[in-house]
Amino acid sequence: MTSALWKVCAIAVGVVLFSTPTARADVEELTPHEKTFGSAFGSFTVGSRFETINRIASLNLMGTTREALLSGIAYGLVNGAAVGVLKTGYHVGCAVNIGGGSVGASPQVTVTSPGSQNGLPQVQAEFQPIVSMSLAPGEVKEVPLGEKEMAPGRVVQIVIRDFHLTVNQCSGPVTLRQYAYLYAKSADVDDSGAVFGDPTWL
Secondary structure, rough: OHHHHHHHHHHHHHHHHHHOOOOOOOEOOOOOEEEEEOOOEEEEEEEEEEEEEEEEOOOOOOHHHHHHHEEEEEEEEEEEEOOEEEEEEEEEEEOOHHHHHEEEEEEOOOOOOOOOOOOEEEEEEOOOOOOEEEOOOOOOEEEEEEEEOOOOOOEEEEEEEEEEEEEEEEEEOEEEEEEEEEEEOHHHHHHHHEEEOOEOOO
């Protein structure tokens, strides 16, 4: 092989080895979930819908960093003489990490004016708080995204739009699952219920 041909081959190999990875996005739409629970004061409903996971390329282009934009709506309704609290977020786990792995988020907060849904008064809030934590190997941690107080007979929603989730220094699979908790309280009883989204990966 001539020296000129060797130079061409060397340049081609260098381009393959040192090219910057191509940025890509992968959007997953997940199944809605809803449950209605009977209680001493009446009943209450908790659910989640329009959940999407938008997997994006990490800014540092490292295989040990995962990033995604999370969106969805958690909602609840209390029927009866009781008040309540609706909470939503994600459980995030890393199978194997390198050093002190962390989960972080950088969002915005917006509140919308009340409206109506199916003839019922509706209160809606959009929450995207900042969260940072460490994950040990094999550990699952809770990342809270929003909390909203509830009044009887009103549909309450927590709307999450493009919540930026980053998991660093994780060499194994990253799994996450949405949750929505509803805590109801009357003069005679405290009650609670939950729904969980489908587990997925980053």
